[in-house]
Amino acid sequence: MSLPTLVALAAAALPQAFAASSQSFVPPASSPFSASVNYVGQSNGSLPIDPVKPGKVFDRFIQIWFENTDFSVANSTAEFRSLAERGILLSQYFAVTHPSQPNYAATIGGSFWGLADDNKHDIPSQIGTMVDLLELGGVSWAAYQENMPTDGFNGETFSSVNYVDPTAANYTYYQRKHNPPILYDSVSGVPSRAARVRNFNDFAADVNTSALPQWMFVTPNMVNDGHDTNVDFAAAFLRYWLEPLLADPRFNDGRTLVLVTFDETESYLHNNNVFAVLLGGAVPERLHGTVDSTYYTHYSAMSTVQANWGLGSLGRGDTDPVMSNVYSLVANATGWKNNDIAGSSIPLTNLIGLTPGPLNPLFFLQTGWPAPNTSAVGAGGGPVFVGSG
Template sequence: MLFANSALAVAVATAAAVSHVAAACQAINSVMTIVLENQDTSTILADSYMGSTLVKKGYLLNNFYGVTHPSQPNYIAMISGSRNLCLLDFDCKIGANSIVDLLEQKGKTWKSYQESYPGNCFTGTSSGTYRRKHNPFMSFDNIRGNPTRCANIVNSDQLSRDAAAGKLPNYIFYTPDMNNDGHDTSASYASNWLKTFLEPKLVDPAYANVLFHVVFDESETYFGPNHIYSILLGKGIKGVGLVDNAHYDHYSFLATLEGIFDLGNLGKHDKDAVRIPLSC
């Protein structure tokens, strides 16, 4: 059913292949990345909500891949264009730049919304159902050691207040807790959480100019291609119900984010990554 319009899928893939250079996308005010955990694409496409309902509403990136295993290096790659020698799930301390540096240089705002996060620049490995390994911003020395920047890492409760005040940042990184992201539960649990979290936002005027990216960090199967579910919804997508079969990974979305806000690049894997085509 996903490939009923194969000609359109091919056309989209062809467009993606030539989308390396893209101008700033002024129609998109905010980009929200929502990261779920550790599921194979086949499992998610079999889910009634993510595999059917969302596919009909969004732009499915059907050939999207994590860059490694385990979880944390994928999160680091999402915001910095490299694993930066962070290879495992132990606390990392990285003396490099990230998307934060590019955003701030352009006067753009950002926040990392973390479920169950204790606040106050908590640097511990865990607290309840919060895990630092799923909060990549905390691994960067120039964020963790900077009180002003670290204040942009907040508990997820702040999101509703920011939306109500009309103060959604330009870049939103949202991490569900260890239950809601499916890590300690299941794909169906994560799907039910996502439906409750996302559906109201798709019709809320406060989020009218937001591009949503729902993505998994890595596949459940370690010894394989690391094929993961990834879908764009909301402002700026090429079309509703489209399937893009071009090859993308976490670096591709970082490069796309850089293009949306005309940020330049970090000179790492993001520099040469193929951007995802948008309609701006």
Template sequence: MLCPHRHPRSSPHSEVDVSGSSAPSALRRGRTAMVSALAVTAAAVGLWTGLGGSSAAASGVPTPDHVVVVVMENHAYSQVIGSSSAPYINSLRTGGATLTQSYAQTHPSQPNYYALFSGSTQGVTDDSCVTPGFSSAANLASELTAAGRTWASYNESLPSQGSTTCGSGKYAQKHNPWFGFSNVSTSSAKTFAQFPTDYATLPDVSFVVPNLCNDMHDCSVSTGDTWIKSNLGAYATWAATHNSLLVITFDEDNRLSGNRIPTVLYGQPVAAGSSSSTTYNHYSLLRTLEDMKGLTTHAGNAASASDITGIWAS
């Protein structure tokens, strides 16, 4: 709750021109009124933002209340964007924004997840199961937590909240980089069954990782597209009127076309039908998420990356 500013009563004998020189009484009263009006306006803007109104961060990116990032697998831009196999993702593209030159960092999958989450591959070069907590490097979750913000991941087919198992059925730890960091609580890794139905209770930033079938790794583009619609479609609809954001991106293109991947953004902060042809990568998305939440630090290569711009609603 914001408290109104209290201004001391001023005496006509104590009024002073802001430059330090004396001024006619009427002019002084006019300036006092203008300053008061500006203060009221500033307080109103602050209150609007605090109640969920949209405002722009100093970096030029919006400040959504909630951001959900879903990471899909192993498909190139041309395999998804404009494809009849992905009608739902393309409907979000039409109502939201597309990054037409979005790129992954490397191959295979796992290093890209570390890049997106921490601004570095952390020396990971393959898909082997990592030792839990092997790194203490800064990452999105540790930065959010240090700033008093909230974070969680929702991992489909994870056996139980916080489980560090390498694999179980269609679940694979290689797609869940948060387990590699000692400064990220394992309890912040939830099962997808724990994804809230009351979206207002979502963390400031959360990642959603479908299992090996529904992320398009083992199953079709159509399967993944249907999963997103069935499981995140209601959130996308809600985000469009609640100053929130859904980001759909991919880990890599499976070595098909220069590692150019689909990245679609949808929600109230996005200008409908917009696109950007600026070259972005996983570090750009990480930097944008950090700046959206007003973080003063940037993990790894996000520090030198550019924010995503040109697609935001005014």
């Protein structure tokens, strides 16, 4: 059986990503600086104000992920085009697989472990993540999950009052599958780390007290990220939430880099090219409105952070010689040489269920969870992290 046939069969076996369009955007809070009863969980107070570790290009890195949209669709939407005109458009940015959850797992773990579903999985505590590298390097971090009820919540879903349509039943605004750190037992099972996986009421407290950390992963809720709605709904959320923050130095100063991107394409039948743009004060004005056509993947967010702060690596996708190019803005400043893969040489990352790994029942690795490649050379120059056990 040919590879295209296998891909088509695998795609047909999974529910396709889709966006409904019946809902209209309603702000969940009066502003991104305000707490809201729509978020259920009240803030536990702000994080401590940690010392800032200077980076080579930026001192703060913020990822904001949206859902299930092809590059061409996002790139033709007014708000996303506006962001591109104020930043660097990464035109050859690719998700690493389908469906959603494995992409989220990959972007902090350097692998999706063969995963090809959105079911609840707990990745064992001996598996290292970006959290280990950040903490070893003295870089503060947190994840902010809109509509997550409590800090470190490990439930699969959470439903709350439907603030978009108060006449309707409670709505499932939060899904664990979009929460990268909590997928890993090395975070969810460690109270001090789990407390840094926070909700948007906590975000308001942290930004108002100038306590935002240096590395952040932000996941809007299931309507605001476009998963249950569409790209126009996501654009309305950006206008409400991100635009005021970009104008506030507590969030975006001259040393802040913001990545706005998508987890995967909507279509499973062509390669996984998603919209991605770099914004913030760390992007020089001379680069506003430019296009970087270097081949990047979700692993590039890891290698770029490692290069910026001189961190170690995980010896997985973050050091893959094909898939871990460092954003040119940082590669040029650090002397890292990217590969020049382009066109037909770009790997197919829309393949579904064909990657071996311990979370793929069709290709279960009898040897267990694979060890990191301790001989790998990462962009940060530090050692490869090996978890205990």
